[in-house]
Amino acid sequence: MNHDAYPDNYIRGILNSVKSIAMVGASPVNVRPSYFAFKYLAQRGYDMIPINPGHVGKELLGKPFVASLSDLGRPVDMIDIFRNSSHIMPVIEEALTLDPLPKVIWMQLGARDDAAAAKAESVGIKVVMNRCPKIEYGRLSSEISWMGVNSRTLSSKRAPVPTQGMRLSLNRTSVGGGDTAASDRAAKNKSEQS
Amino acid sequence: MSDRLPGFSTLAVHAGAQPDPTTGARATPIYQTTSFVFNDADHAASLFGLQAFGNIYTRIGNPTNAVLEERVAALEGGTAALAVASGHAAQVVVLQQLLQPGDEFIAARKLYGGSINQFTHAFKSFGWNVVWADPDDIASFERAVTPRTKAIFIESIANPAGSITDIEAISTVARKAGVPLIVDNTLASPYLIRPIDHGADIVVHSLTKFLGGHGNSLGGIIVDAGTFDWSAGGKYPMLSEPRPEYHGIRLQETFGNFAFAIACRVLGLRDLGPALSPFNAFMILTGIETLPLRMQKHCDNAKAVAEFLAGHPAVASVSYAGLPSDKYNQLARKYAPKGAGAVFTFSLKGGYDAGVNLVSKLQLFxxxxxxxxxxxxxxxxxxxxxxxxxxxxxxxxxxGPDVVRLSVGIEDKEDLIADLEQALGA
Incomplete structure (x- = not known):
């Protein structure tokens, strides 16, 4: 997979297929990005599991914290990692010991480790780096358009009125005429410099 | 669901809009409301805390305005946009995110006169210091860079003479200085020039002009290219540091490549207040649907009028980058191959008085x-x-005193030329 620019169908396929998501580095602090994403994905119907050894014994929005991936005790479809790039590899190594393996490993905005990604992809796991699943879900459903964000999708169909807890259709037409090639290039330059 | 790439005209009609979920209305409804009902207390808290996507109050966001924002972001190739009350408001909101009192920004000397006034006087009272540079001398931008420089501001096609700016050359200066390049793309519109393709980090527009296109509604917009790394060097605390306005949220970390547009919305528009009326947003959206058609006609007419003036004995000179003899013609061919815009100047042999006389005799202009x-x-x-x-x-x-500026419309070019001919000849 080219990790500099993901086709919408790749992201769409992941968000349409996974049901359970273990979030490594989930924070109970309600201004942290991980909290935002955890809450949003839970509201959109994903089965969310917060992982953070510092908060075991507590809950995040009603879901008990788990200490580590090894302590999950049940299969998960996707692991969403809220850690800096330098802390990705140990999480991937731990993820690769799970049985069954997760189908997807997702690294948050700003996080990228190509070596770790290659390791996961070599055993058939799909990898996404430097993206946020909340933003991508909001973009592909066009819900994020409320914020003036370029969803890069079009539809001439009447959408259902969104209600709380509802899964939104992600199957809109993707467009490239208004793509963010410039933004992808900038991210690539940054990752090559670092 | 295919990843086929639609063209500019398709985006001009469709981007950001879809049939209204409640009524099925196909045209974008005018959501003429100040405020929006919350589902419950938790939903309200989520919206206020920027945790959920949705509407609160029209000074922060409005569904009609949001369609306009997404449409212009798509046409410019940006990640997000924010519509505001005017082009001037867009400039205030952009610089508020970038400059602290005592900071500097470099601006091209060739700008809309209103921008020159705003930068020289109003912004000085905020402690934002403009340093002028000459867009025809790229080295003058390099020389103007200091440790306090926070941005560079240029127009793609510059008012009043329609000169073309070498965006790529100036973006190289901006990148080297580690500051964003802001391009006012008002006179070109994204149909002629997409500054982000040439290295712009932020694009601003007066929507009042070609995008709205009908002279009936004021508006402005800010487009985030998603290209600038706001965290580098700690120079942009509005983007990179915990914001007390939102309990310590860091916007770049949370919103990634559209953090600048969010900062403009939640720190700029929310607190400074220059919101765009949803009615104006609707009028401008309707205008944008025909932007490609209008812009091409504007350019074709402008070229014909410029050629006529260049051959007229009362005219001393014509400054239109679409003429092969013009000093900006090479840049026009590179940056605006479909046309060099429709705003340009010419000077009259009779000087100031001849300019005043011409203006008074014109019947269609x-x-x-x-x-x-x-x-x-x-x-x-x-x-x-x-x-x-x-x-x-x-x-x-x-x-200068002998200069007359035209903005050529979409009437029949023969009628425009006849009007100029009678006014010049009498």
Missing amino acids: SHLANVGDTRSLVIHPASTTHSQLDDAAKVKSGA
Whole structure:
């Protein structure tokens, strides 16, 4: 997979297929990005599991914290990692010991480790780096358009009125005429410099 | 669901809009409301904390305005946009995110006269210090960079003479200095030039001009290219540091490549207040649907009018980058191959008095202070838009006493030429 620019169908396929998501580095602090994403994905119907050894014994929005991936005790479809790039590899190594393996490993905005990604992809796991699943879900459903964000999708169909807890259709037409090639290039330059 | 890439005209009609979920209305409804009901207390808290996507209050966001924002972001190739009350408001909101009192920004000397006034006087009172550079001398931008420089500001096609700016060369200076390049793309519109493709980090527009296109509604917009790394060097605390306005949220970390647009919305528009009326947003959206058609006609007419003027004995010179003899013609071929815009100047052998005389005799061209209308417009900058500049500054900005500015409309070009002919000849 080219990790500099993901086709919408790749992201769409992941968000349409996974049901359970273990979030490594989930924070109970309600201004942290991980909290935002955890809450949003839970509201959109994903089965969310917060992982953070510092908060075991507590809950995040009603879901008990788990200490580590090894302590999950049940299969998960996707692991969403809220850690800096330098802390990705140990999480991937731990993820690769799970049985069954997760189908997807997702690294948050700003996080990228190509070596770790290659390791996961070599055993058939799909990898996404430097993206946020909340933003991508909001973009592909066009819900994020409320914020003036370029969803890069079009539809001439009447959408259902969104209600709380509802899964939104992600199957809109993707467009490239208004793509963010410039933004992808900038991210690539940054990752090559670092 | 295919990843086929639609063209510019398709985006101009469709981007950001879809049938209304509640009524099925196909045109974008005018959501003429101040505020929006919350589902419950938790939903309200989520919206106020920026945790959920949705509407709170029209000073922060509005569904009609959101369609306009996404459409312009798509046409410019940006990640997000924010619509505001005017082009001037867009400039205030952009610089508020970038500059602290005592900071500097470099601006091209050739700008809309209103921008020159805003930068020189209003922004000075905020402690934002403008440093002028010459867009025809790229090295003057490099020389103007200091440790306090926070941004570079240029126009893609510059008012009043329609000169073309070498965006790529100036973006190289900005990148080297580690500051964002802001491009005012008002006179080009994204149909002619997409500055982000040439290295712009932020694009601003007066929507009042060609995008709205009908001279009936004020508006402005800010487009985030998603290209600038706001966290580098700690120079942009509005983007990179915990914001007390939102309990310590860091915008770049949370919103990634559209953090600048969010900062403009939640720190700029929310607190400064220059919200766009949803009715104006609707009028501008309707205008944008025909942007490609209008812009091409504007350019074709402008070229014909410029050619006519260049051959007229009363005319001393014509400054239109679409003419092969023009000093900006090479840049026009590179940056605006479909046309060099429809705003340009010419000078009359009879000087100031001849300019005033011409304006008074024209029958189709309207004498007013605007550009980018369907109607053809004329103004004598030295006695109007640029009248507050001293004589030297007038000449430097291309608005000397003998200069007349046209904004060529979409009427029949034969009628425009006949009108100029009678006014020049009498």
